[in-house]
Amino acid sequence: MKKILAVAKWEYLEKVKTKAFIISLIITPIIIIIFSVLPSLLFRQEAPKVELIGVIDTSGVYFNDLVKEMDNYKLENEQKNYLLINFSFDNKNFEELLITANKNIEKNLIEGCLILYHAGNDSVSAEYRSKSLGNFKNVERLEEAIRSIKLKMKLEREGVDTRLISYFKERVVVKQTQVDEEGKVSEGDFITTFFISIIFILLLMMMVVYTGQMLVRSMIEEKSSRLIEMLISSITPDELLTGKIIGLSLLGLTQIFIWSVIGISLVAGAIIPLAAFNNIVPMLFYFILGFLFYSSLFVGIGSTVNTEQEAQQITTYLSLILMLPIVMAIPAIQNPDFIVTKIFSYIPLTIPTVMILRLNIGNVSELEIFLTFAILIFSIFIVTKLSAKIFRIGILSYGNKPTLKEIFKWIKE
Amino acid sequence: MLIVNNLVKKFNTTLAVNNISLKVRPGKIFGLLGPNGAGKTTTIRTILNIIKPTSGEIIFDGNPITYEYYNIIGYLPEERGLYKRSKVIDVLIYFGVLKNLNVRDAINFADYWLKKLNILEYRDKRIEQLSKGNQQKIQLIAAIIHNPSLLILDEPFTGFDPINQQEVKDLILSFVSEGKTIILSTHQMELAEKLCEDILLIDNGSAVTSGNLTDIKKNFGGNNIRVGLAGRLISQNQFPEIVKIDNYNNYSDIQLRDEIVPSEFLKKLIGKIEVNHFSIIEPTLNKIFIDLIKKNSNNI
Structure with a gap:
């Protein structure tokens, strides 16, 4: 036991002092801040400038009403958000108008141009031209305006009372709220919660990759210098492995601790809303268990590796697996019961990250949390056992990278 | 122990x-x-x-x-x-x-x-x-x-x-x-x-x-001598007593047949060639190593 602690202490102290660790400690929070603060900056604030939008409406029916509708959107300083310009000059044909509009967009004179086809008929269609396709907000607002005008015109034509028309036109806004396990209803800030889980996943991934690389690098050093032989003529491979895992976990906990301090100060500074940390307890558990799982995996795999390049390959693959939830995020959000997401939340390699994601997008039952914890703890146990077997032989095998078949044989031995 | x-x-x-x-x-x-x-x-x-x-x-x-x-x-x-x-x-x-x-x-x-x-x-x-x-x-x-x-x-x-x-x-x-x-x-x-x-x-x-x-x-077979020869070198077929000879710049190492007495061989040698060094040598570990390993790999 004394020797295990000596190994743990050595692994911890020697790695805590390394540049790689200190850099990861700093870089990661910077990434957190970028990820947590930027989206709230980008998504919440209206663009503070007045946007010029050209309109080509050859029928001339829509333009005035469009101006009225779009005037409803105001900037914070009560200025109009949109200034609509009529591009339908009488002396030009439709093609020429389009060319003028394109030129204006190209020269950044206008933000974009709305082109209405068949205006005046029931089947009006529209096109919005701009430099970027990503401006969902403008398009959504224009769509809303056109629909509303179209409705109004039709109703007027049918001779409906103007008061009724304004009743129909009134928009219904759906407010999003979230029900938690205790049945309480809270106003969810979806984007923040979503980004928090992405941040957690990224943190976990970076931590696993950083510490994993550090671990593998030091094992390569020990192997290539045959230091490993001096070590295991002093201590059993199992003790060495245990010591290494403990040291590594302490390293991880240090990182989590320091990041928590940063996180708390961000919350205190009201940069991240507290509501985003609703699920912090299970999230932290998944985080720590996930880290333990990957650490024990790395110790086993790391012992088979002889060069930096091989180590890099392995860490790349593992980080791709950890990234999986980010790929799955969109389908998982649209449908929290998506079967693929469910399957991945029971595979040990993806439990930590997928569950962190799911915790924040939909309610996960307590049974599921319990089951996944159990699976994760059980697989940590199994992986440690397997890693120990691989480790015992791996640390003494030099030269070529062992094939999967050979590793399998080691496990069976 | x-x-x-x-x-x-x-x-x-x-x-x-x-x-x-x-x-x-x-x-x-x-x-x-x-x-x-x-x-x-x-x-x-x-x-x-x-x-x-x-x-x-x-x-x-x-x-x-x-x-x-x-x-x-x-x-x-x-x-x-x-x-x-x-x-x-x-x-x-x-x-x-x-x-x-x-x-x-x-x-x-x-x-x-x-x-x-x-x-x-x-x-x-x-x-x-x-x-x-x-x-x-x-x-x-x-x-x-x-x-x-x-x-x-x-x-x-x-x-x-x-x-x-x-x-x-x-x-x-x-x-x-x-x-x-x-x-x-x-x-x-x-x-x-x-x-x-x-x-x-x-x-x-x-x-x-x-x-x-x-x-x-001792057991390796120790009938080895080192001679320094002025002038030309000798070769194995000149003397039936020699089992093996290694010639170097300044001297030659000679392994004699087991029954040959080194001093008798020296007498015979002096009669034919001028000798400026003569000593009886034990086989070096290096020599034992090389010979035994060679013999061993020939046997395989």
Whole structure:
């Protein structure tokens, strides 16, 4: 036991002092801040400038009403958000108008141009031209305006009372709220919660990759210098492995601790809303268990590796697996019961990250949390056992990278 | 005393060590010799309890090896290297503690050896700041810091300049006088010849010869002479007494048939050629090594 602690202490102290660790400690929070603060900056604030939008409406029916509708959107300083310009000059044909509009967009004179086809008929269609396709907000607002005008015109034509028309036109806004396990209803800030889980996943991934690389690098050093032989003529491979895992976990906990301090100060500074940390307890558990799982995996795999390049390959693959939830995020959000997401939340390699994601997008039952914890703890146990077997032989095998078949044989031995 | 009886180690189908026995007496240096890939490292690893033998037993001071054994064994592996970015004293403490020393003792012993090997000034430097020779000294200290009773040294002299080699040799000899059990594995036959009393020569996993070095030399066939010849060289077919002749610049080494008396041969030689040097020589360990290994590989 004394020797295990000596190994743990050595692994911890020697790695805590390394540049790689200190850099990861700093870089990661910077990434957190970028990820947590930027989206709230980008998504919440209206663009503070007045946007010029050209309109080509050859029928001339829509333009005035469009101006009225779009005037409803105001900037914070009560200025109009949109200034609509009529591009339908009488002396030009439709093609020429389009060319003028394109030129204006190209020269950044206008933000974009709305082109209405068949205006005046029931089947009006529209096109919005701009430099970027990503401006969902403008398009959504224009769509809303056109629909509303179209409705109004039709109703007027049918001779409906103007008061009724304004009743129909009134928009219904759906407010999003979230029900938690205790049945309480809270106003969810979806984007923040979503980004928090992405941040957690990224943190976990970076931590696993950083510490994993550090671990593998030091094992390569020990192997290539045959230091490993001096070590295991002093201590059993199992003790060495245990010591290494403990040291590594302490390293991880240090990182989590320091990041928590940063996180708390961000919350205190009201940069991240507290509501985003609703699920912090299970999230932290998944985080720590996930880290333990990957650490024990790395110790086993790391012992088979002889060069930096091989180590890099392995860490790349593992980080791709950890990234999986980010790929799955969109389908998982649209449908929290998506079967693929469910399957991945029971595979040990993806439990930590997928569950962190799911915790924040939909309610996960307590049974599921319990089951996944159990699976994760059980697989940590199994992986440690397997890693120990691989480790015992791996640390003494030099030269070529062992094939999967050979590793399998080691496990069976 | 370390006794290894009928040690066999198989890796899958390959037989790395085939039925090797050896006996290392305390206060003596035992030479474990053999060409590359002969099975020396595997033998050492089984003795160190790093790998389990397929069969055979290893007994130290009357007891089979156990967990406690780790704390009385010291091992210097052939390839050298240490935690490059760590401080000298930290590394030494780490290895000391792994050998069950407490931190204070580890520091004391580390300082003692650093001083003895004249490298105390590097105590708080990082390993990578040291010269290669000094790094090796650190590794040697790491292997002996816990005052082991069984010491296994694999090529302890490579990479040292003559002065450091002498220091290391003195250090090993001081352990001998303390009655420690020492196994020396090396390719440097001259050194093995000077230091080892008993040897085991292995090739392809099997023992080629073993026992007391003096006996081995005697049994090897000792009718060897060295002659210095002025002028031309002689050839084997001029003299039926000669079994083998190796000509060098200044002298020739000649192996005579066993029944030939060297002085009789000298008389005959003087009659024909001018001789300016004559001596009877024992076969060197180097020669025994080369001849036996060659013979062994021809037999296979």
